Amino acid sequence: MSSREEKTANLKKGLMDFGNYNIPTICAECGGIMIFKGVGEYKCEDCGHLDYDDYGRARNYIEKHPGATTAQVSEATGVTQKSIRDMLKEERLEIAPNSNAFLTCEICGRQIRSGRYCSKCENAYHRDIEERARAARNINLSGFGTERPIGEEGSKRFTRER
Ligand SMILES: [Zn+2]
Ligand SMILES: [Zn+2]
Numbered sequence: 001m002s003s004r005e006e007k008t009a010n011l012k013k014g015l016m017d018f019g020n021y022n023i024p025t026i027c028a029e030c031g032g033i034m035i036f037k038g039v040g041e042y043k044c045e046d047c048g049h050l051d052y053d054d055y056g057r058a059r060n061y062i063e064k065h066p067g068a069t070t071a072q073v074s075e076a077t078g079v080t081q082k083s084i085r086d087m088l089k090e091e092r093l094e095i096a097p098n099s100n101a102f103l104t105c106e107i108c109g110r111q112i113r114s115g116r117y118c119s120k121c122e123n124a125y126h127r128d129i130e131e132r133a134r135a136a137r138n139i140n141l142s143g144f145g146t147e148r149p150i151g152e153e154g155s156k157r158f159t160r161e162r
Contacts (some may be wrong), residue, residue, distance in 0.1 A: 021083070023052040055087055056078040062093065088114050 002033055016109060024034045024042050032046030040056020043049070052060065055068065055075040065076075072087075074081045088091040088103055104111055105118035107125075112118050 001128070021054040022079075023053045036128070054083050058084055058087060058093055089116055 011028060021040075023036075026032070027034055027044035027049050028051065029049040030044060030047045031051075032043040032044040034051055035045050037043050040053050040059055042051050042053070043058075044051075046070065058079050059071050061073050061077050065072070068076075070074075070081045070084045073079065073084055085103070103113065103115075105121050106116050107121040108118060110118045110120075115122070
């Protein structure tokens with residue numbers, strides 16, 4: 001696959017991802033183009049009519065109804081429970097602290113409000129990455145210590161000659 005084809009494929013994939021959130025493109029009031037304003041909100045460039053994608057709808061509803069469950073948000077907004085769960089996992093949405101928890105940590109099973117892991121497991125996960133990075137760096141320091149950064153020295157010499 002050429003890099004150009006790859007780019008097109010990625011773009012298509014990106015657009016498909018957007019499609020999951022039911023982005024309003026045409027104004028329901030006047031047929032104008034809906035312009036993205038941020039956090040799931042869109043405004044008609046002709047008449048100023050506001051509309052929302054799935055993320056905006058779910059987010060607005062949760063703001064007004066803290067404590068709502070995915071089922072309630074879905075019923076009120078028409079956004080599928082799967083989309084809501086996906087947004088929670090991507091941490092685009094967060095359910096209020098007093099709501100019934102319905103996500104669980106994928107490692108320990110504890111109830112969480114957003115994301116994929118509880119803070120304890122997430123920290124452990126990052127500590128693990130840090131340890132690996134440290135180990136990899138130590139190998140580099142001892143194993144490849146004789147190698148010099150050629151580019152740096154070369155450029156220094158170059159400036160001195162001038
Ligand atoms: Zn309009
Ligand atoms: Zn956990």
